[in-house]
Amino acid sequence: MGQARSSGSSDRTKVIAGIVVVAVLAVAVIGYVIYEQMTPSTSGTDAIPLAPADHTISAPAVREGGTVLVGKDTATLTVDVYEDFLCPICGTFEKTYGTDIKKAVEDGKVKIRYNILPMLNRLSSPEGYSTDSANAALCVADDGKFNAFHAALFTKQPEEGEAGYTKDQLIKLGKEVGVTSATFESCVRNQTYKSQLDELMSKTSNDPALRDPESGRFRGTPSVAAGGKLVDLDNKNWLADLTK
Structure with a gap:
């Protein structure tokens, strides 16, 4: 019984850890996208976006x-x-x-x-x-x-x-x-x-x-x-x- 509870707890820990990693990655991706949108192109050829x-x-x-x-x-x-x-x-x-x-x-x-x-x-x-x-x-x-x-x-x-x-x-x-x-x-x-x-x-x-x-x-x-x-x-x- 004790081992079963330990295994379940371990599985839950892995799932939670996985969710945290995915969330962190999602935030990082969103942050990068926002940064890219706010930062002008330095390629020297890309179009400057028009203002609304x-x-x-x-x-x-x-x-x-x-x-x-x-x-x-x-x-x-x-x-x-x-x-x-x-x-x-x-x-x-x-x-x-x-x-x-x-x-x-x-x-x-x-x-x-x-x-x-x-x-x-x-x-x-x-x-x-x-x-x-x-x-x-x-x-x-x-x-x-x-x-x-x-x-x-x-x-x-x-x-x-x-x-x-x-x-x-x-x-x-x-x-x-x-x-x-x-x-x-x-x-x-x-x-x-x-x-x-x-x-x-x-x-x-x-x-x-x-x-x-x-x-x-x-x-x-x-x-x-x-x-x-x-x-x-x-x-x-x-x-x-x-x-x-």
Whole structure:
């Protein structure tokens, strides 16, 4: 009798152990799948996934020099947003406020002037992704497709210190969002707007209205300004307050 109970207990232990192993493996597989979905391809050829439609602003987008103005002509308030496509906090900013910005723009309450800065070039490997992506965004804006491109690059960002998306991938994304211009590919490959982006970076860095009062330097990305003054992003209702 004692041996029978011992054998049953041993069998149950083996079954339980087996279930635990399967559960651990399942969690590991799920975790890996999520990681793969959140991590950009480093192959240099895979397509960058498009952002969901509800993450993409539906409003005119026009390049103005090194910036892109998004919104309806009837909007009387213009807000400047300063971002870098490599900046992880900018990604958080877009996830936190993107829906509110989209609604405010589409409702005609505000225009957003996107200042996409080549600020973090040294933090990609190889260096230069900030310029490549910002330049590509301006090339896309020439064809009126900036909004979908902008949303895609923030939905699935490269990580700081890792490889950014290649020019081939950026070109492929541009075509995915509907760019048809014959000069688009050369615009991306030749960094057509690099000088304008460098000028924008210099102008932004030296703008007294964008300096941190403590350090005296540019606040960094993401930053938001309206009426010549920095917006306090610690105030979660900043956009609602601006559009009252």
